[in-house]
Amino acid sequence: MNSHKTNGGHGLFSLKADTLVAQFATGLLVGLILVTGLPSDTASAQTESTDIPDLTGIWDGGTRARPINGENMPWEPSNFPVLNERALAYQQVWEEIIAPKYDCQPASSPAIQYDPYHMEVTQWPDRVLFRYEKDDQLRTVWLDGREPKATDFGVQGFSVGHYDGDALEVVTTHFVFDVAGFDDYNGIPSSSQKVVRERYWRDGDDLWITLTVEDPMFLREPASYTTRWIPARAGYKLASYDCDAESSRAMVKFFPSKYK
């Protein structure tokens, strides 16, 4: 923490007077901090510290990094959510083509983190930005202590976070109801009661996440998965997704619906 330098090993008496004064003042300040604690604006100062995990970069969540998503991924038998009767009832009437993604509605948590595309993380002092190649989505995780207002409901919800040692912790609430909001491969909806907790950390070159979902409207208990991204290839830039409604819905006519 104390990084000021002496003059090449000539000892205390070789220092100039102004340097001595500066060192005395610095020492006094450090002493005061040790005795009285950090200044009152610690919360905002946390993100100005260099002592936070470096999550910045473009990350590859494709098949180089992990198995592709599907009915059994990332929700495998071992971590498949315990559904309540309401969720099971929804599954009974579920048909693939009701998923709003066929009209280009963007994926949201917990699906968008596992979609096999790239994302970019940008760390600013008061926020962390997650830019997803899939569906051109941008999530903002606020680090400045602000709280959501009643008007902050949305597809991506409202996210707040803080650094916890070598990790970034994120909590997201204020999701809108989504008939495929938990998992569209298994027809599990999510409600405005959904809470998504994310913990991001680095392991070597990789970026890892443990994501946990709570939703008392549909889940009997929280459900969780852990996965990783790997660094994007050198020079990779996120491409625009620019979902096309006609292309998105083109194959719906191939689905043999049970409803007329």
Next chain:
Amino acid sequence: MIMRRTFLPSLLLLLYGLLGTALPLSAHHASGPFYDSDKPIEIEGVVTRFVFRNPHAALFLDVTDESGETAEWQIELGAPVMLRRVGWTPDLLPVGMVVRVAGPSARAEGAKGLLGRKLTRADGSPILEGGRTQEPTPPR
């Protein structure tokens, strides 16, 4: 033009696909609700339209069957955001080009469609010469 329903075992189709231009997955939706992997099909036709848009590209072919009737077929392909990484462009399949496509057939009764798993030129040569078609997955 020819149209053949070749109800080959899925494994055989997969191996066949590996020899040609095996296409990246859509990664947008499950294929099972729309396509029947137990009913693979191979068609040959003339490109009438190639829509290179996310979330999945679509290829439209005029296909003539044994009786001489011509009909439009719709082939679902991968996501352009992924296809671009392996060399695909919107100009890769121009109108008038003759191609062969193989993959699971559409489930809806009477539907003329399939999920493109393997795509070649009329002579069976790859659409992309020497290009890689899938990014490798490192062991973990």
